[in-house]
Amino acid sequence: MNKITSLFNIQYPIIQAGMIWCSGWKLAAAVSNAGGLGLIGSGSMNPEILTTHIRKCKDATSKPFGVNIPLMFPFADEFIRIVVDENVKIVFTSAGNPAKWTNYLKEKGIVVVHVVANAKSAKKCEEVGVDAIVAEGFEAGGHNGKEETTTMVLIPLVRKTVSIPLIAAGGIATGKGMLAAMTLGADGVQIGSRFVASVESSAHQNFKNKIIETKDGDTFLTLKRIGPVRLIKNKFFFETEQKQNEGASIEELSELLGRGRAKKGMFDGNSEDGELEIGQVAALFNEIEPAANIVREIVEEFEQAHKEISKPFFK
Amino acid sequence: MNKITSLFNIQYPIIQAGMIWCSGWKLAAAVSNAGGLGLIGSGSMNPEILTTHIRKCKDATSKPFGVNIPLMFPFADEFIRIVVDENVKIVFTSAGNPAKWTNYLKEKGIVVVHVVANAKSAKKCEEVGVDAIVAEGFEAGGHNGKEETTTMVLIPLVRKTVSIPLIAAGGIATGKGMLAAMTLGADGVQIGSRFVASVESSAHQNFKNKIIETKDGDTFLTLKRIGPVRLIKNKFFFETEQKQNEGASIEELSELLGRGRAKKGMFDGNSEDGELEIGQVAALFNEIEPAANIVREIVEEFEQAHKEISKPFFK
Numbered sequence: 001m002n003k004i005t006s007l008f009n010i011q012y013p014i015i016q017a018g019m020i021w022c023s024g025w026k027l028a029a030a031v032s033n034a035g036g037l038g039l040i041g042s043g044s045m046n047p048e049i050l051t052t053h054i055r056k057c058k059d060a061t062s063k064p065f066g067v068n069i070p071l072m073f074p075f076a077d078e079f080i081r082i083v084v085d086e087n088v089k090i091v092f093t094s095a096g097n098p099a100k101w102t103n104y105l106k107e108k109g110i111v112v113v114h115v116v117a118n119a120k121s122a123k124k125c126e127e128v129g130v131d132a133i134v135a136e137g138f139e140a141g142g143h144n145g146k147e148e149t150t151t152m153v154l155i156p157l158v159r160k161t162v163s164i165p166l167i168a169a170g171g172i173a174t175g176k177g178m179l180a181a182m183t184l185g186a187d188g189v190q191i192g193s194r195f196v197a198s199v200e201s202s203a204h205q206n207f208k209n210k211i212i213e214t215k216d217g218d219t220f221l222t223l224k225r226i227g228p229v230r231l232i233k234n235k236f237f238f239e240t241e242q243k244q245n246e247g248a249s250i251e252e253l254s255e256l257l258g259r260g261r262a263k264k265g266m267f268d269g270n271s272e273d274g275e276l277e278i279g280q281v282a283a284l285f286n287e288i289e290p291a292a293n294i295v296r297e298i299v300e301e302f303e304q305a306h307k308e309i310s311k312p313f314f315k
Numbered sequence: 316m317n318k319i320t321s322l323f324n325i326q327y328p329i330i331q332a333g334m335i336w337c338s339g340w341k342l343a344a345a346v347s348n349a350g351g352l353g354l355i356g357s358g359s360m361n362p363e364i365l366t367t368h369i370r371k372c373k374d375a376t377s378k379p380f381g382v383n384i385p386l387m388f389p390f391a392d393e394f395i396r397i398v399v400d401e402n403v404k405i406v407f408t409s410a411g412n413p414a415k416w417t418n419y420l421k422e423k424g425i426v427v428v429h430v431v432a433n434a435k436s437a438k439k440c441e442e443v444g445v446d447a448i449v450a451e452g453f454e455a456g457g458h459n460g461k462e463e464t465t466t467m468v469l470i471p472l473v474r475k476t477v478s479i480p481l482i483a484a485g486g487i488a489t490g491k492g493m494l495a496a497m498t499l500g501a502d503g504v505q506i507g508s509r510f511v512a513s514v515e516s517s518a519h520q521n522f523k524n525k526i527i528e529t530k531d532g533d534t535f536l537t538l539k540r541i542g543p544v545r546l547i548k549n550k551f552f553f554e555t556e557q558k559q560n561e562g563a564s565i566e567e568l569s570e571l572l573g574r575g576r577a578k579k580g581m582f583d584g585n586s587e588d589g590e591l592e593i594g595q596v597a598a599l600f601n602e603i604e605p606a607a608n609i610v611r612e613i614v615e616e617f618e619q620a621h622k623e624i625s626k627p628f629f630k
Contacts, residue, residue, distance in 0.1 A: 147532030152486030171467030217462030
């Protein structure tokens with residue numbers, strides 16, 4: 001048992017990130033059934049769809065699972081009501097002010113985790129009573145902090161800053177990565193990219209295939225003036241880069257991005273004109289696997305690496 | 316003993332990075348005397364000054380030390396002749412093609428290490444016979460790779476790609492960071508930022524003071540069109556950012572950068588108009604210390620963390 005396994009009542013401190021277009025009930029239930037914590041990513045859902053996913057997830061697992069709610073999402077307030085009504089026990093909030101809903105959710109008996117990308121936000125989370133923090137580094141896929149602090153620096157920094165349980169995210173897809181993150185001060189890890197490429201992920205097969213082919217340098221943090229996001233370098237990416245280099249306004253960039261680009265790329269499978277959010281760590285794995293295998297491989301590699309590291313290193 | 320301590324015949328696999336304007340003979344000798352490997356950074360020297368530094372370093376330590384030579388530096392070829400003539404036993408090359416001088420240096424009995432930022436370059440280093448690689452992540456200070464791959468992802472990726480000894484750089488300043496890097500597959504670490512802020516560093520006191528005040532988000536990778544470099548966000552930084560946002564040409568940016576900016580900031584102590592190269596990890600330490608204390612603290616923290624990590628984590 002550690003702080004994260006006991007907080008969520010799970011077997012391994014491995015959290016599957018709640019992600020748009022990829023992490024519905026199938027993935028969340030598969031990860032929870034495998035001993036980790038599965039999260040339903042609500043950021044691409046509407047209230048009806050979220051309700052359905054929560055109910056199906058409950059049918060598919062008797063283990064704890066959670067819902068990720070991006071607080072700046074138009075449906076966020078309604079989603080808060082839904083998770084309470086549906087008796088969800090764990091909520092990860094992101095992209096917004098943790099002060100807004102933490103007290104309310106905790107009064108309802110819900111464990112609240114908030115995602116941050118800098119030490120100041122971590123401090124604020126602790127002050128408003130959040131139960132645990134996800135600290136996410138620059139290498140992570142999708143939306144990302146403006147500070148661009150990497151996991152290697154962010155985790156020890158947040159660890160120095162707060163004493164509540166800490167979950168490391170960004171650049172982690174393997175047991176060794178997990179052990180490194182815990183060496184830096186994390187109590188657990190949140191893994192996104194590798195689960196996007198799992199069998200149970202609702203990502204389009206084209207997107208999954210693209211992810212496992214990704215090499216170092218194939219993703220990039222772009223659209224910094226709108227809100228930094230890490231994408232695979234495809235035709236859409238290069239179009240946005242060109243617009244930015246030509247000095248496009250925020251309005252022009254927002255128009256190019258549009259509302260449907262992420263769905264087009266990640267859910268509908270248009271790998272050239274769609275937005276493909278994935279982390280740098282995609283360069284480290286090359287297989288589409290069932291989520292349970294992923295959890296098992298991570299745990300086995302973690303335990304093996306832990307055994308090896310316990311031997312003397314030098315001198 | 317491990318691969319790095321035996322390759323260099325040193326006590327701890329801790330390498331002090333060769334850095335412009337900061338790492339002369341005083342710092343290199345202090346680190347080598349403390350059991351690490353000190354490097355003279357030749358990239359801000361001329362042939363006469365480099366020769367003097369090598370000779371003074373020999374007088375100041377009987378331990379192994381090395382010289383870092385950026386291969387695209389105008390004096391690079393002359394520096395190669397100098398290290399051979401002066402009987403330097405260890406050379407780190409960077410910023411250029413490792414095929415050019417590796418064979419020649421190895422024939423002279425010199426251990427050759429090359430600095431890379433991606434897996435492809437690491438493979439090339441191995442193919443041309445380099446003895447070890449430094450793989451440097453996005454979080455590192457100063458000049459940096461175009462791929463922006465972070466240490467967390469780069470180290471396991473390079474480890475998968477090559478079998479020669481691997482030194483991790485970028486985001487490492489502490490014993491826990493060192494242990495994490497070695498968990499990811501490194502055999503040793505190269506540390507820059509923390510040694511820039513050491514007593515023996517030739518960085519200006521103003522620069523050292525600025526470094527230890529640095530918080531997360533205070534450095535940024537900029538000048539990507541000329542050659543990415545991580546700097547402290549000062550007046551000079553914001554001027555270059557503004558020029559870039561206005562669509563400045565490479566010529567205009569090069570002119571703004573000029574030749575003397577790094578010296579002005581790091582050596583002459585002009586913290587507003589000078590270029591201040593430092594890594595993200597500066598956010599993690601707050602003291603200017605003798606290099607020997609830094610080495611000792613890192614080793615002690617490493618050993619403590621190693622002891623703690625050897626206990627069971629969960630289940």
